[in-house]
Amino acid sequence: MRALVPIASLAALLAGGAGPLPPAPAIEPAQGGWEGLSGRVTELEAAMAALGAREEGQEIVVDLPADILFDFDRHEIRPDAAGSLERLRRIIAAQPGGGRVRIEGHTDSVGSDAYNQRLSERRAGAVRAWLAARGVAGARMTALGFGEARPVAPNAHSDGRDDPEGRQRNRRVQVRIARG
Template sequence: MTRFRQQALVAALALASSAPALATDSVQHTSELSVMGVYIEPDSDRTDEYGSAVRVIYGLRLDQNWWVEPQFLTGVMETGQSLATDYYHQELGADISYRLFGDSQFTPFVLAGGGLSRNDVANDRSKEFAGYANVGLGLLSSPFTESGMRLRGDARYLFDTFSDDYSDIHFSLGITVPLGVTRRQIVEKVTVIERPVIVESERVVELADSDNDGVVDGVDQCPNTLEGLEVDAVGCVKTDQEQSVVLRGVTFEFNSNRLTANARDILNRAADALKGQDDLNVELAGHTDNVGAEAYNQQLSQKRADAVREYLLEMGVNASQMTAVGYGESQPIRSNDTEEGRERNRRVEFNVISQ
């Protein structure tokens, strides 16, 4: 007996266990501040001239699409009389707005609300305060700074109960700056493969398994396989059966098909896996959530799948190994009723095509 060497135990069983892994954060603005210049087309019974004002809006998010917007406006309407005092006007109130596409880059919205109005008319201080109600349509541009600053414009019909009741039209344009931020951490379950070890005389020797597929490097003929795919005895992805894995972390810039820097790092590993196994053919499948028009989502998912394929081609992958298909919103894996579900549905899959 050679000091337990003949009694060495080979613990080569791969023990699969579930462990939590942190996915990418979901960042969402919870409040914002808008400062806007306003052109006023007054009721003809009020004046035949025009008016101008400044509107300040504090927006507070209620959910993905709904916002409450307290606001203050102060301005002046021309009287057209050279010796007369101008017609001063203020509003303090709140609107409820609905943004059709949530946090999409280009966001139309509708609003309705009301509040208190003050009308300071020359030589008439008998009834300064009244109430008002307004409805409107507007647009928010895509962010044009890293902080998320956007252009905002809207048109409103305003009914003022001052005096004999007036109906004014307001056209507003200005800047919206995001304030509060909510960062949600998405925690998911992933499969962890414990590495095989050899127990030798009270000593544990760990055998390297660089791609964590359960086949040690000395035996592995495909050393760069993606985690989550089933491999054969020599560590190559089984191509006699259909398999699928989500390329977690492959994301795109807001509402576009431009890959983020983090996505490129992950795709570099996917490129190594494809180049290391010539008989591995895959479908690169793009998916979206259901926010926006179905036809637009279909087109966007195809562009994103094509962008992934183009990047892998640049990394030296054989074109015959890959096809790119966009499925739009047609194959959700979670409910689109929650932000977490929509984020899970926006994904790129690596689907093995069986031989």
């Protein structure tokens, strides 16, 4: 019998387009056959698309808007964030070799630097705790807070007026998943 190729490896190859696929593995009927594999790959692709995941070098990067995960000025995860976090968990689980996961909290510029730093750390820690409670090995994950130090959009317009849309984009938790 030929060696089985882990489904996570195939999903990673298909998702990353990393070279040619290995020869077709022997898949036992108990594993769901090719139809089961196809379904799991499709599920992974759907999870990545739903979260707007992108590849940067050897990482998969997911930006989770803070307003989806948390109420304003809070770090407790909202119950309705479970769907997005479950998709994230599936993407992490599909990476072969147990790659490192870096969870980075970010804020807008409203509030003091020290307050925003603490809030970003608590938010990153809350996402880490949620994932750990659902089976992602804690040793794989690092949670960091960057406060308002790494904006992805201006917090104010060039004339100094507030930019609510820019501030909203800056309030996020970014997850960087190393490819195995």
